[in-house]
Amino acid sequence: MVPFIQERAPTMAIHSKGRSKVQELYDACSTVFSGKEGFPTLKQIRWLREILDNMEPVDVGIDGSRSPVDEPSIASRDGLILGQALTQITYVHIHECDDFSMGVFCFPAGASLPLHDHPGMVVLSKVLYGSVSVKSYDWFITPSSRPRKGGLAKVVADDWVLQAQCKASVLFPRRGGNIHSFTALTPCAILDVLAPPYSDELGRLCTYFSEIPIPSLPRFSILEEIDLPEDLVVAGAPYLGPELILDPDFDGLY
Secondary structure: OOOOOOOOOOOOOEOHHHOEHHHHHHHHHHHHHOOOOOOOOHHHHHHHHHHHHOOOHHHHOEEOOOOOOOOOOOOEEOOEEEHHHOOOOEEEEEEEOOOOEEEEEEEOOOOEEEEEOOOOOEEEEEEEEOEEEEEEEEEOOOOOOOOOOEEEEEEEEEEEEEEOOOOOEEEOOOOOOOEEEEEEOOOEEEEEEEEOOOEOOOOEOOOEEEEEEEOOEEEEEEEEEEOOOOOOOOEEEOOOOOOOOOOOOOOOOO
C-alpha cells in the first residue's frame, strides 16, 4: 500500500469536446498504435507530442506543486497523489494493452533509473513537473543475438536536462536515444507512452546496462548488459486521474 492517497473527489481538467486530456491522449494512442503494423508517421508523432505538451500533473491525478505537507501522516490532498512527498521512485499505471501503455514515473530528488533499453518500441515522454537529467545512447553496431547484450554505442544525449516547460521527447527502436537513464535533479514526474509495451512473452524485455567510456572516442561507450540492479526499487501507486472510457469499437480520430 502506498501511503500517499487521500480519498477525496479530485477536480480534473477537461479538454476539447468534453474529454479529459488523458482521454484525448488515450484516444490518439488508440488511433495511431492499435492494430497497426510498422511505425507511426511524423505527422502522427507531432499530433501525439502536441497532446502530451498540454498535459499537466493534475490531468493524471497528481499534485506536482511545491506546497509543504502540514502533517507527515497526510501526504496528499484533494484526491491527488502528492508527487513531491514520494520518497522512492513510484510508477502510476494508467493503461496497458497489446499495442501501447501509458503511465507516470514519479521521482524524489536524486533518484535514478539506470541505463535501460526499449526493444522495438516508440517511446514518447513528457516531464510534468520538476527537472531530470537524461543520458542516452543508440547502438552504433547492433548487438548480436547472444545471451547477453553488449557492444559499441554512440552518445545521443549527455546530461540533457528536461523540465516541465520542455516539449515531449520521442525515441525510436534504432534512433533518438533508445537506451537511456534518468537522474532526478528535483522531485519530478515523467509521463510515458510506450508502443508497444514491454512483454516477456513477445521478447520485449527491459535490459539494463553498464557503460564503459572510450577515452579515444569521446562520444562512444561500450555498453554491457547487467542484471537488474539490486538497489532499484519501484513502488506502485493507483491511478487517481479521470476515468478512461475504453471503447472496443473505437475506430480512431485521425
